[in-house]
Amino acid sequence: MLAQQRSLCGGSKVPASTLLPLARAARPCVPAMGSSPSPQVCPKLNQDVRRQLLTPLRSSLTTEHVTSPGNGVAQPSLHSFGKLNVEDAYDLERNDWNTTSLSVVVLGASGDLAKKKIFPALFALFYEGLLPPEFHVFGFARSRMTDAEFRELIASTLTCRVSARERCVEKQDDFLRRCFYSPGQYDEAESFQDLNRRMGEVEAGCGKQRSNRMFFLSIPPNVFIPAAGGAADYCSTRTGWTRVIVEKPFGRDSASSAALSRGLAAHLREDQIYRIDHYLGKELIENLTVLRFSNLVFEPLWSRQYIRNVQIVFSENFGTEGRGGYFDQYGIIRDVIQNHLLQILALFAMEPPVSLAAEDIRNEKVKVLRSMRAVQLDDTVLGQYRSRVHSGRTLPGYRDDKTVPEGSLTPTFAACALFINNARWDGVPFLLKAGKALHTRRAEIRVQFRHVPGNLYKHKFGPDLDSASNELVIRIQPKEAIYLKVNNKVPGLGLQLDTTRLDLQYQSAFQQSELPDAYERLLLDVVNGDKRLFIRYDELEAAWDLFTPLLHEIESRKLIPELYPYGSRGPVGAHYLAAKYGVRWGDIANEEPEDV
Ligand SMILES: NC(=O)C1=CN([C@@H]2O[C@H](COP(=O)(O)OP(=O)(O)OC[C@H]3O[C@@H](n4cnc5c(N)ncnc54)[C@H](OP(=O)(O)O)[C@@H]3O)[C@@H](O)[C@H]2O)C=CC1
Ligand SMILES: O=C1O[C@H](COP(=O)(O)O)[C@@H](O)[C@H](O)[C@H]1O
Numbered sequence: 001m002l003a004q005q006r007s008l009c010g011g012s013k014v015p016a017s018t019l020l021p022l023a024r025a026a027r028p029c030v031p032a033m034g035s036s037p038s039p040q041v042c043p044k045l046n047q048d049v050r051r052q053l054l055t056p057l058r059s060s061l062t063t064e065h066v067t068s069p070g071n072g073v074a075q076p077s078l079h080s081f082g083k084l085n086v087e088d089a090y091d092l093e094r095n096d097w098n099t100t101s102l103s104v105v106v107l108g109a110s111g112d113l114a115k116k117k118i119f120p121a122l123f124a125l126f127y128e129g130l131l132p133p134e135f136h137v138f139g140f141a142r143s144r145m146t147d148a149e150f151r152e153l154i155a156s157t158l159t160c161r162v163s164a165r166e167r168c169v170e171k172q173d174d175f176l177r178r179c180f181y182s183p184g185q186y187d188e189a190e191s192f193q194d195l196n197r198r199m200g201e202v203e204a205g206c207g208k209q210r211s212n213r214m215f216f217l218s219i220p221p222n223v224f225i226p227a228a229g230g231a232a233d234y235c236s237t238r239t240g241w242t243r244v245i246v247e248k249p250f251g252r253d254s255a256s257s258a259a260l261s262r263g264l265a266a267h268l269r270e271d272q273i274y275r276i277d278h279y280l281g282k283e284l285i286e287n288l289t290v291l292r293f294s295n296l297v298f299e300p301l302w303s304r305q306y307i308r309n310v311q312i313v314f315s316e317n318f319g320t321e322g323r324g325g326y327f328d329q330y331g332i333i334r335d336v337i338q339n340h341l342l343q344i345l346a347l348f349a350m351e352p353p354v355s356l357a358a359e360d361i362r363n364e365k366v367k368v369l370r371s372m373r374a375v376q377l378d379d380t381v382l383g384q385y386r387s388r389v390h391s392g393r394t395l396p397g398y399r400d401d402k403t404v405p406e407g408s409l410t411p412t413f414a415a416c417a418l419f420i421n422n423a424r425w426d427g428v429p430f431l432l433k434a435g436k437a438l439h440t441r442r443a444e445i446r447v448q449f450r451h452v453p454g455n456l457y458k459h460k461f462g463p464d465l466d467s468a469s470n471e472l473v474i475r476i477q478p479k480e481a482i483y484l485k486v487n488n489k490v491p492g493l494g495l496q497l498d499t500t501r502l503d504l505q506y507q508s509a510f511q512q513s514e515l516p517d518a519y520e521r522l523l524l525d526v527v528n529g530d531k532r533l534f535i536r537y538d539e540l541e542a543a544w545d546l547f548t549p550l551l552h553e554i555e556s557r558k559l560i561p562e563l564y565p566y567g568s569r570g571p572v573g574a575h576y577l578a579a580k581y582g583v584r585w586g587d588i589a590n591e592e593p594e595d596v
Contacts, residue, residue, distance in 0.1 A: 095528065100210040100240055101134035101203050102527065105195070107227050108219035109139030109150070109181065113247065115157045117278075118216055121519035123158050126175050127165070130524055134206040139181040140195055141219075150181035186219060187226035192234035199235065212240035214526055220326075221249055225263035232267035243526055245274045248339055249330055250535070253551055254544040261537050274526050275535040279340035279443075280347070281518030281525075283506075284476045286533070288347055288445075289361075291474070291482065298472075299352075301449070303424045308469065309583045310348065311446040312341045314434040318441075319385060319396065319566065320412065324403035331410040333554075336434040338547045342369070343535070344445060344476075345430055349420055358531040362539060369542035371422040375550045379580075382554065382561040383413030383571035385437035395437070395566035411554075411561045412436045415574040417581055418546070429581040433574060437566045443476040446586035457487070460497045468499065471586055480506040480515065 104122060106114050125131050139150050155176055160168035182198045184191025203211040215231040217224055228244055236242040246264065251257025264273055279285055292298050301307065314336050320327045327335060343365075350364035387397035398404060398412050413435030420430065449472070451465040461468040471485040483501040490496040506515070525533055535543075553559075562571035569588065578585050 095132070095212065096210075097132035097134070099208055100132070100212055101136070101206045101208040102132045103136050103138060103199050103203060103211060103213045103237075104523075105138040105140060105199070105213065105215045105231065105235070107140045107186065107215060107217050107231065110141040110143040110145070110153070111218055113218045114139075114216075115153070117517065117519045118218060118523075119154045119157045120159065121517055121523050123154075123172065123175050124516065124520050125524055127160070127168070127171050131527070134203075134208050135178060136199075136202050137175075137179045138195065138199055138202075139179065140184055140191075142183065142185060144183050145181050147179070147181050151176040151179050154179055186223040186230065189230065189234060192230035196235040210239040211237045212527075213237040213242045214245070215243070216245045216247075216523075218247060221251075221260070224260060225266075228264050229267045232272075241272075241529070243272050243274055243529070244268055245276055245523075245526055247276055249334060250275060250339075250540055251544065252330065252334060254541070254548040257540060257544045261540070270537055271531075273537075274522075274531065275537075275540065276522055277339050277343050277533075277535055278518040278522065279476075280343055280533040281520075281522040282476050283515045284474055284480050284482070285344060285347065286521065287482075288344075288474065289356075292348075293352060304426055304428045306449055307428055308448045308450045308466065309429045309431060309581065310345070311431045311433070311448070311583075311586055312344050312348075312444075313432075313446065313585075313587050314341060314443045315438040315570075315587075316436045316441050317438060317567065319398060319437040320401055320404070322401075322403070324398070324401035327412075328404050328408050328410045332412055332414050332434050332436065333416075333547060333551060337414055337416065337432050338543055339535075341432045341434060342543050342546070345418070345432065346539070348445065349425055349430070351424070356532070358534075361532055362536045366536065366539045366542055368420060368422075369539060369546065371420050371425075372418055372546055373421060374546050374548075375416050375418055377550060377553050377559075379417040379577065380550060380554075381413075381415045381571055381573035381577050382411040382559060383435065383564045383573070384408075384410065384561040385412050385435075385566045385568075386563045388565035388567060390567055397566065398437070409558060409560060413438070413561070413564060413570045413574075415570075415577050416550075417577060429583060431578060431581070431583060431585070433570070433585070435564075435570045439567055439569050441478060442587070444587065445474040445476070447472040447474075448583070448586060457497060460495070461487075466582075467584070468497075473586070 106118055108114055119137075122131075122137060126135065137154075139145070139154075145153070155172065158172050158175070160172075180198060180202060182191075182195040184194060199211075199213070213235065215228075215235070217227055217231075219227055224246065228246070231244060232242065244264075251260045292302055346365040346368045347361075349368045350361070351367065353360040353364045385398050387400055388395050398410070399406065399408055404410075413433075415431065415433040418430045418432060419425070420428070448466070449470040451469040455461075455465070458465065468487055470487075473481070473483050473485070475481040475483075481504060483503040483505075485499050485501055487497050488500045490498050506512070522533060525531070562573050564571045575585065575588075
């Protein structure tokens, strides 16, 4: 087996007899798991070991290391190495792929997310040459599978993102050869010891002195903590960094989220935890700060002085099909609004950060969240889709889903108005709306500007000046675009005005038939230790504080959601909510063809 693995790994061969003393020397003092690092008590590594094992290079330190460790967030990852001198710990955090291998472990490897997103994203990164030469994937789940079966499972999920890519099949074969499977229970020490052994064998076969390990918890929330514990306690690398990606849901409310955070903190330090929100990895969201902070025409307008309201809208033209069991325990507020849409809001509304460093950005986002008042029930509309016959086809209602409990009151649609109580946004409604089984699949940010004071052409617009005000639309998906609605003279004699678009359509402007998937960007960020697009524990806490009272009220009062037909635009109540704040939803105009 080892010989076969060696032949898989192209790098230089360092025998295990060389690696063991290095690893031992690199662990001069072993702390209790989860204990905080105290660099002063540890001697620096022996210089010979340093030379062989570590290459000092301060310039590649990630931002988390240069911020003060006093805030409990920005400590270097000493966990897997024991109590090290800070300098040594910094070295171990770097990626030097000449000396280091990378192992990505997918816990829940048999599941939907792994197949749909994680394996294809890893392959895309591998295809583009963005992963190190010594890179391996380990699947872990309860299902029993051989390596060969696991490779078959992965093969069925892989595509070449852009058709007819060069040497795609060859690359797929190369990728599959790097995949290994280790079955086990999420709460069983021996299972993780087996996994660790397997990883050790494969890594040793690569001939690299060090190994970095990245775990993706792609499992249901009831096993998050035991699985994180198993991974951290039994599978942490001793010669590099160990990072753990956690998928939502991060709890159901403030208390359960805090319990989850405590559970994770018992095994991992905050800087090892990457809480993923895949909306932050979408191209247009990544571009949001570029658009605002590097264009003079936008940044000065980004306040209550010029912006009347902001709308963040998510709609899907399909129901919970198959995911009703999960969805019913959470509902649309927890599934989409409290995380994806609120994250977009925070990024949109934050003050300019000191720099683009992760902690600077996250500091500003958390300030926005903490400046908001908790969402009020009066400012919320709930809906649930019902069945509808469309073109002779019966589209099932939410409660027709076999996995949904009978008589469920879980909302599949919600709209709410939020306010940021700071100088920049005082009084500006931020309207968030999300729904399943609506008329279209779309996610966008709409910024409606105030009307022009003393507009010389006022008489051309009729009494509703707001309807002729500028609107900036950032379409996150599909057909990514940024367009600004402006008033313009219709060409010709006479003076007729019309609203038209300054239009940036990504597909035509950038001639890329497909953009990288959010998971590609985010996985690569984890490899690079970049936490800009991941949720910090205090952001999460602030996000739950905003929604927990509302969620408890909805549930304790057993509020009945307004029914809306599958494929419609959602409950009428959403329009009353907007009207309460003098707003009209921007997405009601038929700007794009409907696509039910
Ligand atoms: N699927 C999606 O589109 C999205 C998922 N997520 C989140 O990602 C995580 C994974 O999602 P997804 O892949 O859909 O989940 P799955 O329900 O497909 O579960 C993943 C794997 O976990 C194991 N598993 C399932 N149920 C249990 C259980 N009750 N106890 C122990 N193990 C179980 C199964 O593997 P085995 O039985 O082999 O151990 C399964 O293959 C979840 O936290 C989910 O909320 C987030 C965003 C989108
Ligand atoms: O997190 C989730 O997101 C998906 C929508 O993601 P997208 O990238 O396809 O827009 C949503 O369907 C799911 O309910 C939710 O859990």
